[in-house]
Amino acid sequence: MSLVDELADAEARVEALKRAIRTGPCAEHGHDWQSDGGCNAGCDRAEDGDCGCSVPVNVCTKCGDCDYGDNPAAEDVRLSCRIRRAA
Ligand SMILES: [Zn+2]
Ligand SMILES: [Zn+2]
Known part of the structure; x- marks a missing residue:
C-alpha cells in the first residue's frame, strides 16, 4: 500500500469516527x-x-x-x- 493510499484510508477512518461521535448519542437515544x-x-x-x-x-x-x-x-x-x- 502506498503512503497516499494509507493517508486516504486514515482520512476516511477519521471521518467515520467523527460521524460516529457526532451521531453516537442520537443513534442510542434518538x-x-x-x-x-x-x-x-x-x-x-x-x-x-x-x-x-x-x-x-x-x-x-x-x-x-x-x-x-x-x-x-x-x-x-x-x-x-x-x-x-x-x-
Ligand atoms: Zn441527532
Ligand atoms: Zn402540496
Whole structure:
C-alpha cells in the first residue's frame, strides 16, 4: 500500500469516527428535533407544478442533523394536499 493510499484510508477512518461521535448519542437515544422553520413540501404530481405547500423542517440540537421535512407532520401536509387536489 502506498503512503497516499494509507493517508486516504486514515482520512476516511477519521471521518467515520467523527460521524460516529457526532451521531453516537442520537443513534442510542434518538435525535433531539427542534423546529427550524419550514421548506417547500415538494408535493409531486401537482398539475400546475408548485402547489405552494410548506412542511415543517426539524434540526437536531445534538448532532445538527436535518430531517429535510421527513416527519409525520410533513406527511400530513402532503396527504391533505393530495386529497385537496383529488377533490
Ligand atoms: Zn441527532
Ligand atoms: Zn402540496
